[in-house]
Amino acid sequence: MKSEQKIMRNSHMLSLLERCKSMTQLKQLHGQMITTAQVSDVIPLSRLLDFCANSEAGDLNYARSVFLHIDRPTVFMWNSMIKGLSNGNEQDRPLSLYRKMQRSGYSPDHFTFPFVLRSCAKISSVNCGRCVHGRIVKTGFEADLYVSSSLIYMYASCADLEAGRLVFEEMPKRNVVSWTTLIAGYVNNNRPDEAIKVFKEMEITEVKPNEITMVNVLVACAETRDLETGRWVHSHLRQIGMDPFLSNSTWNVILATAILDMYAKCGSLKFAKELFDAMPERNVVSWNAMIGAYNQYGWANEAVRLCADMRVADVKLDEVTLLSLLGACAQLGALGLGQGAHAYIEKNNIYKDVAISTSLLDMYAKTGDMHSALQIFHHLPRKDVITWTSMIIGLAMHGHGEDALRLFRQMQVEGILPDHITYIGVLCACSHAGLVDESREYFDSMTNVHGIAPTIEHYGCMVDLLSRAGRLREAEKLVELMPLPPNIAVWSALLSGCEIHCNVDIAERIGNRIEELNPQGSGIYLLLSNIYAKAGRWQAVEMARELMRHKGIEKTHGCSSIEANQPST
Numbered sequence: 354m355k356s357e358q359k360i361m362r363n364s365h366m367l368s369l370l371e372r373c374k375s376m377t378q379l380k381q382l383h384g385q386m387i388t389t390a391q392v393s394d395v396i397p398l399s400r401l402l403d404f405c406a407n408s409e410a411g412d413l414n415y416a417r418s419v420f421l422h423i424d425r426p427t428v429f430m431w432n433s434m435i436k437g438l439s440n441g442n443e444q445d446r447p448l449s450l451y452r453k454m455q456r457s458g459y460s461p462d463h464f465t466f467p468f469v470l471r472s473c474a475k476i477s478s479v480n481c482g483r484c485v486h487g488r489i490v491k492t493g494f495e496a497d498l499y500v501s502s503s504l505i506y507m508y509a510s511c512a513d514l515e516a517g518r519l520v521f522e523e524m525p526k527r528n529v530v531s532w533t534t535l536i537a538g539y540v541n542n543n544r545p546d547e548a549i550k551v552f553k554e555m556e557i558t559e560v561k562p563n564e565i566t567m568v569n570v571l572v573a574c575a576e577t578r579d580l581e582t583g584r585w586v587h588s589h590l591r592q593i594g595m596d597p598f599l600s601n602s603t604w605n606v607i608l609a610t611a612i613l614d615m616y617a618k619c620g621s622l623k624f625a626k627e628l629f630d631a632m633p634e635r636n637v638v639s640w641n642a643m644i645g646a647y648n649q650y651g652w653a654n655e656a657v658r659l660c661a662d663m664r665v666a667d668v669k670l671d672e673v674t675l676l677s678l679l680g681a682c683a684q685l686g687a688l689g690l691g692q693g694a695h696a697y698i699e700k701n702n703i704y705k706d707v708a709i710s711t712s713l714l715d716m717y718a719k720t721g722d723m724h725s726a727l728q729i730f731h732h733l734p735r736k737d738v739i740t741w742t743s744m745i746i747g748l749a750m751h752g753h754g755e756d757a758l759r760l761f762r763q764m765q766v767e768g769i770l771p772d773h774i775t776y777i778g779v780l781c782a783c784s785h786a787g788l789v790d791e792s793r794e795y796f797d798s799m800t801n802v803h804g805i806a807p808t809i810e811h812y813g814c815m816v817d818l819l820s821r822a823g824r825l826r827e828a829e830k831l832v833e834l835m836p837l838p839p840n841i842a843v844w845s846a847l848l849s850g851c852e853i854h855c856n857v858d859i860a861e862r863i864g865n866r867i868e869e870l871n872p873q874g875s876g877i878y879l880l881l882s883n884i885y886a887k888a889g890r891w892q893a894v895e896m897a898r899e900l901m902r903h904k905g906i907e908k909t910h911g912c913s914s915i916e917a918n919q920p921s922t
Contacts, residue, residue, distance in 0.1 A: 367396065370401060383419075399433070402416055402423075407436055413437050431461075439469070439472045448472050466485060471503065477512075479516075486504060502528075502530045505521055529563050529566065571615045575611075590608075610636065657685070679713060680712065710740070714726045719747070727744070738775065746778035809842075812832070813840075849880065852880055
C-alpha cells in the first residue's frame with residue numbers, strides 16, 4: 354500500500370515538475386518535496402536538478418547547491434550538471450566535475466562524453482580531448498555514433514583534422530551527423546577542397562545530406578570560388594527537393610543565403626541578385642552576402658545602393674555590413690558617404706571594434722582625409738598589424754614617406770611584427786621619400802629579420818623605386834635575379850624609368866621581353882612609343898602603334914571622378 358502511495362505521489366510530483374515554468378515554481382515544489390520526504394526519491398529529484406541545470410528558466414547555482422546535498426547522485430545527475438556547466442562560459446567547471454565524477458567511483462556513459470568533449474572543443478584543448486578519447490576507448494563507447502561524432506567535432510575544433518578523420522574512418526557505422534561534422538570541420542579549418550571531397554564520398558553512400566550538410570558544402574564552394582561544383586550542389590538540392598527557391602520546397606533562409614553567397618562569391622553576380630530579389634524573407638546575412646560580393650568584385654556603387662535599400666527595409670546594419678560599406682566608400686573616394694557611415698557607427702556604439710576602426714582609418718586615408726585617419730589611429734586603445742599597416746600605407750600614398758617610416762619604427766618598438774603587406778607600405782614610403790639605399794635595407798630585412806619571402810608586389814616596388822631614381826641597370830639586374838617570373842606591372846615600372854631617364858637601349862630590351870607576355874592594355878605600347886619619340890626614333894614609334902592596331906588595342910583614356918549625390922546611410 355505504501356509502495357503504491359509513493360508511486361502515485363512521485364507521479365503527481367513529476368507531473369507538476371513537467372509543467373514548471375519558473376524558478377519560483379520550482380522552489381515551491383522543492384520545498385514540498387523536502388516536507389514530504391520526496392527529496393530522497395531519485396526520479397523526481399533528477400527531474401528537479403535537470404530543470405535547474407538545463408532549462409532556459411533554470412538557475413545553475415541553485416542546481417549546484419541541490420547537487421552538493423545529494424549523498425549518492427546517479428550518473429544521470431552527474432550528466433545533468435556537466436551538461437549545464439558545459440553550456441556556460443567557464444569550461445574548466447564541467448571538466449573539473451567530470452574528473453570528480455570518476456574520482457567518486459562513477460563511470461561516465463555515452464551521454465557524459467559528448468558534453469565533456471564539447472567543453473574541450475570550446476577551449477581548443479586537444480590534450481584534454483585526447484585524455485577523454487582514451488577513456489572512451491577503455492569504456493568501449495567509441496562505437497557509439499553520438500560519442501564518435503563528438504570526438505570528430507572536438508578534434509576539428511582543435512584543428513587536428515587528421516585525428517578527426519581517423520576517428521571517422523574507424524567508425525563502424527556513420528550517420529548524417531558524423532558526415533556533416535567532418536565536412537564542417539574542414540570548412541571551419543580553411544580546407545574547403547577537402548570538405549567538397551568528403552561530400553562527394555558521402556554521395557555514394559546511403560546516407561542522405563540534411564540542410565546543415567548542404568550549407569557547409571555551399572560555403573566550401575564559395576571559399577574555393579568553385580562555381581562548377583556549386584552549380585552541381587544547387588542542382589542536387591533541386592533533385593532531392595531541398596532547393597528553397599522552388600515553390601514546392603519549405604523556405605529555409607539559411608540554406609537560401611548559402612546558395613546566394615556561393616553564386617555571389619564565385620562572381621555570378623547577376624544570377625545572385627536575381628535570387629536575392631526572389632527571396633521572400635532575408636536576414637542580415639543575406640544582405641551582407643550580396644553587398645560583400647559587390648564590394649569584392651569592385652561594384653562599389655551597387656554595394657552602396659544596396660546598403661541604402663537595407664536601411665529602407667529597416668534591417669539594421671551590423672559590423673559586416675559596415676566593413677563592406679566603408680570599403681566601398683574607400684573605392685569610390687566618397688568621403689561624405691564615409692563620414693555618414695562614421696556617424697552611424699558612433700551612434701550605434703560600434704566604434705570600439707578594432708576591425709571597424711581600422712576600416713574607418715583606411716577609408717579616411719584613401720579619401721585623402723589624413724587628419725581624421727591619424728585621429729582615429731592615435732585614439733585606438735588596441736592596434737593590430739592591420740591597423741598599423743593601414744596607417745603606414747595611407748601616409749605613404751599621400752607623400753608622407755618620412756612619417757610612414759617613423760610609424761613603422763614605432764610599430765616595431767611596440768612589439769608588433771610586420772607582415773608582407775606592411776612592407777609594401779614601407780617600400781612605397783621609401784619611394785615617395787626618395788630613400789633608395791634605405792629601401793634596399795628594408796627589402797633585405799624583410800627576409801633576413803622577419804622571414805618574409807618577397808612577393809611580386811615587393812619586387813615591383815623595388816624596381817619602381819630604383820627606376821625612378823635612375824638606377825636602371827640595378828633595376829634590370831633585380832628583375833633578372835627575381836625567383837618569380839616578372840609580370841606586366843614590374844616591366845611597366847622599369848619601362849617608366851626608361852621614359853623618365855631617356856634610356857632607349859634598356860627600353861628596347863624590355864620591349865622584346867614584354868611582347869612575350871602579350872599584354873592587352875595600351876599602357877605598355879604607349880610608353881614604348883613615347884620613349885622612341887623622345888629619342889627621335891619615328892620608325893619605331895610607328896611600329897609600336899601599328900602593333901597596337903594589329904592587336905585591336907585602343908588607347909585607354911584617362912578619367913577622374915568627384916563625389917556627388919551619393920546615397921546616404
